[in-house]
Amino acid sequence: MIAVRGATTVKANTKEDILEATNELIEMIIKENNMDMNDIISITFTATKDLDAVYPAVAARNLGITTAGLLCMQEMYVEKSLKKCIRVLIHASSDRMQKNVIHIYLNEAVRLRPDLDTSIQ
Secondary structure (H helix, E strand, O other): OEEEEEEEEOOOOOHHHHHHHHHHHHHHHHHHOOOOHHHEEEEEEEEOOOOOOOOOHHHHHHOOOOOOEEEEEEOOOOOOOOOOEEEEEEEEOOOOOHHHOOOEEOHHHHHHOOOOOOOOO
């Protein structure tokens, strides 16, 4: 089993922006880690308090992730923290070793993990 982290930001608190950004993030995590959607066990989503137009989990369901457990929560508020941010934690069955997992940070969320090279070629 592996745990894959990722995050992204959106420009506006709209259903369209949230779903588009979440969709992009999930698809990139799946692609870069050579995952099969059927191997996803669960996804935990968090969103900052300024995002409330739609649950990010809707994007996963729209992608066809229908058997995994999905949970949406509000991210803990920290003063001066990144705004309009969606984070994910995906647990999946995999033969890949955890140290070889590729975590994905997009848009302004790259600031969350400057220690990771998240640029995808």
